[in-house]
Amino acid sequence: EPEVTQTPSHQVTQMGQEVILRCVPISNHLYFYWYRQILGQKVEFLVSFYNNEISEKSEIFDDQFSVERPDGSNFTLKIRSTKLEDSAMYFCASSRGQQETQYFGPGTRLLVL
Amino acid sequence: EDKVVQSPLSLVVHEGDTVTLNCSYEVTNFRSLLWYKQEKKAPTFLFMLTSSGIEKKSGRLSSILDKKELFSILNITATQTGDSAIYLCAVEYGNKLVFGAGTILRVKS
Numbered sequence: 001e002p003e004v005t006q007t008p009s010h011q012v013t014q015m016g017q018e019v020i021l022r023c024v025p026i027s028n029h030l031y032f033y034w035y036r037q038i039l040g041q042k043v044e045f046l047v048s049f050y051n052n053e054i055s056e057k058s059e060i061f062d063d064q065f066s067v068e069r070p071d072g073s074n075f076t077l078k079i080r081s082t083k084l085e086d087s088a089m090y091f092c093a094s095s096r097g098q099q100e101t102q103y104f105g106p107g108t109r110l111l112v113l
Numbered sequence: 114e115d116k117v118v119q120s121p122l123s124l125v126v127h128e129g130d131t132v133t134l135n136c137s138y139e140v141t142n143f144r145s146l147l148w149y150k151q152e153k154k155a156p157t158f159l160f161m162l163t164s165s166g167i168e169k170k171s172g173r174l175s176s177i178l179d180k181k182e183l184f185s186i187l188n189i190t191a192t193q194t195g196d197s198a199i200y201l202c203a204v205e206y207g208n209k210l211v212f213g214a215g216t217i218l219r220v221k222s
Contacts, residue, residue, distance in 0.1 A: 004155075033209070042215075043156065043201065048208035056208040091155060099144055102210060104155040 002026045004105035006092050012111045013082055021077045021108045023092030032075045033093040033102060034067065036060070043091065049075065050098070082112045116140075119202050119213035127221050130192050134216045136202030137184040144205045146178055146185050151199040151215065159187070159200075192220045 005024045013019050025032050034046040047057040049067055066078045075094075079086055089109050093102040120135045138146065145163045149156035160169045162178035162185060169176050173192075178185045189196055197220045203210040 031208070035210075043203075043210075043212040045209040045211065050208075058209070089154070098208065099205070101147065101158055101161050102205075103158060104149070106155045 004092055004094055004103055006090075006105040006108050008108060009106065010109045010111075012113065015084055015112055016081050019079050019082055019110065021079075021090050021092075021110070023075045023077070023094075023105055024073050025075055025092065025094030026096075026103060027073070029094035029096050029103075031055075031095045031098060031100075031102075032067075032069070033095075034077045035091045035093065035104075036088040037091065037107075038085075038088045046077070046090075079110075082110075084112050086110060087112045117202055117204050117211050117213035119200075119216050121216060122214065123217040123219070125219045125221060126192055128193060130220075131188065131190045132192060132218060134187040134189075134200050134202075134218070135184060136186070136213055138202075138204045138211075138213075139183065140204045140206050140211060142206045143180070147203045147205065147210065148176055148185070148187050149201040149203065151201055156201055189218075192218075194220050194222050196220050 007022045032049045035043050037043045045058050047061045048055045064080045068076050089107045091107045092105040095102045117138045147161045148159040160176045165180040173190045176187045199215040199217050201215045202213045
């Protein structure tokens with residue numbers, strides 16, 4: 001069964017450094033998403049992406065964040081200058097259509113020191 | 114502000130018990146409600162509900178939506194230790210999911 005995959009599974013970085021989190025969505029899916037979950041808190045929406053454009057973003061997704069689909073398979077989330085409060089589990093998700101089920105990847109645990 | 118509220122926050126039961134998890138929502142432009150199971154990492158999809166009163170069933174799990182009263186329930190019958198997890202309710206609107214805080218279920222053998 002096709003799955004969303006994410007790399008790396010864990011990343012530790014110093015405050016102020018740039019990080020790139022990678023995702024490979026399910027191959028016939030057209031909509032892509034990033035969510036994050038700070039330890040002990042709710043899963044929060046960051047951004048949705050369709051047709052090489054951001055379709056919606058949350059207040060969390062400020063100028064420090066960007067997303068890209070650099071090729072036909074990868075979907076990346078970049079944090080330009082990480083802050084301590086960016087420490088969280090970051091989930092990528094994809095769906096076939098806009099009102100269809102979103103399937104989640106295993107997540108990348110980011111720790112900013 | 115749109116919100117999704119789950120209850121109870123946590124629950125401990127014995128194997129074989131039946132549990133009911135609740136999810137209420139206040140979301141404008143509601144499209145669908147989804148249930149996910151979260152074990153160690155990724156939320157795993159269980160159900161998507163769009164219509165009131167139609168039960169969705171998968172093995173020992175079932176779920177139903179009430180769009181008039183704005184809530185959904187997830188039932189698990191004959192619980193097993195492998196059902197221990199966090200159960201997340203999420204409501205879809207726009208291009209995103211809004212999640213509740215989850216219900217932590219622990220099934221003791």
